[in-house]
Amino acid sequence: MEDYSGYFRQGDLIAKYLKGELSHPEREELADWIAQSEHNRALFEKLTEKDTLGQELDRFGPGDKEAAWERIAAETGHTQTARTTYIGTRLGQLVAAALVIVISGLLVYQVVYKDTPTQPVAQQLNDILPGGNKAVLTLADASQINLDDATNGEIARQSDMVITKTADGQLVYDLSKATAASSSQRVPVVAYNTITTPRGGKFRVILPDGSKVWLNAASSLKYPTKFLSHERQVELNGEAYFEITHVKTSPNVARPFRVCSEGQVVEVLGTHFNINSYSDEKSVKTTLLEGKVKVIKTLANVSSNRPNGKTASALILKPGEQAQLASGNRPNLNLIAQADLEEAVAWKNGQFHFKDTDLPTIMRQIARWYDVKVGYQGKIPDMKFRGRISRDVPLSQIFQILQLSGVNFKLDGRKITVKS
Structure with a gap:
């Protein structure tokens, strides 16, 4: 070479x-x-x-x-x-x-x-390229559509809902394109879809109510193809950024939106927020950018779909605040009054943002986005990092920055070994 x-x-x-x-x-x-x-x-x-x-x-x-x-x-x-x-x-x-x-x-x-x-330089150097718009859509009948390969435009119809893929990596649920025959059904049929991003993938979804969801790598979102009841509810694994549309069931009653993730339920009306609920992180973080949300700590898991009545505690977040639900057998729900909003949503804006971030946390983010495995040889370096790096660069450029801070790496295929 x-x-x-x-x-x-x-x-x-x-x-x-x-x-x-x-x-x-x-x-x-x-x-x-x-x-x-x-x-x-x-x-x-x-x-x-x-x-x-x-x-x-x-x-x-x-x-x-x-x-x-x-x-x-x-x-x-x-x-x-x-x-x-x-x-x-x-x-x-x-x-x-x-x-x-x-x-x-x-x-x-x-x-x-x-x-x-x-040929891109990164490919000529056998480098690992960053992730992109990749996801799998699982329909109610368990059939799957690989969104990487699907052509742009209409990809499926469910009851009176048309599902469309756009050129910029977005999935849209549109009731306005339904046929007259399907729209005339007296009893609407509710089906549940799940969109799943792999490691090295991301995707956006516009839900049936117009709410927008950005899904990070190694994440999944389960949601109905139509919100019929007095509430709207979805289930999240991994990380997502939400922009929720304000919807009313009557002139004076707003229809809440609930996001169920491991150990908690987030209730909102119309707002912008981010939830990081990866199972390998130390805590579930809910960060509010706009509006108001209620974070409820429960004893229920994601599959229960709603709080089971055994609510341990709850927090009302204002813009700029973050709730942290620690993992473990005795999790605590804590409030961070002044959260770093740029850090919380950096992934959505195409960046890694490190603010006194330790090396294992950085490597977990790298592993998800570049679809690599990470191991350690010797003692894990006790270092903190600050700064921003684009998520669009090849992996070698990330290595170069970290190596100049004294961290050494060995790359074997898609396996990274961090050496002290």
Whole structure:
């Protein structure tokens, strides 16, 4: 396999140049490389351009090209007149690491793959690509539709409901497209569907009442194809972000929406919130962004469909708050008054967001999104990480950032070994 260490060395030198951290020997080394050819000189000029770096760094965080450049300039002090810096925070280290990776990656592409652009660089390096819009829809009759392979447009009809798949990875339940014959049925038939995302998958659903659900990797949502009773209820395993439509059963009575997950029920009317209920996490987290929700701790499991009357405790959340239901035999329901909303919904916005996050938690997120298995060799490093990384980058770029913080990895197929 090609040795790319030289390109990463040059990337490191160029990053240090932008930050004003070159030692005298490193300055001479970079100057010698630039002087070797006109191609190297042109590459250096291109890789130190504001527009080039701003566009590439935008993949590591939110905002447009100009905002991305301003973030790196703030951390490195890179302006038109000065290139001095002081990086003293973990976030600064991650931004600096992103700078090295972007420059090195552009070097590899320009030098090695410029003449063979038909295949993505990540595939040529046997890299693992990020997840995408993947899910399986299980209908009421137990038949399954692989949404990865299904063509866009109508994919099924159930009673008076038409199910459509859109080009942007969304499943829509639409009553307005029903035929006159099916709509004239006197007794509506209620059927239950389940959408399941694999590891490395995500999908969106517009429910029959117009509510929107974003489903994260390794998750499932069970719901009726039509909400008929005085309440609306779904069952969640894994993680999902909800935007619930406000519906009234009468002019003065609102119809509640309930999300049942392991050990709790969340009751809402019309609101935006996120539930993380993965079984391998330390707690179930319900984070409210807009509106009001009631989180009820119960002794029932998901399959019971509703609280069993043995309610242990409940919390009313206001926007910006988070309820945490600890796992174990004696779970506690705790209120976090000031939750990090960006961190809670970063996955929905296409990011990993780490805020004093330990390595095992990071690796669980990586395992779900890249569909890999994770093991540890030796003691698990006791480290905390801060920063944002795009979920659209190949796995190797995640590794490069973590390795610059002292974490080592070995990749064998789809098995990652973290080595201390």
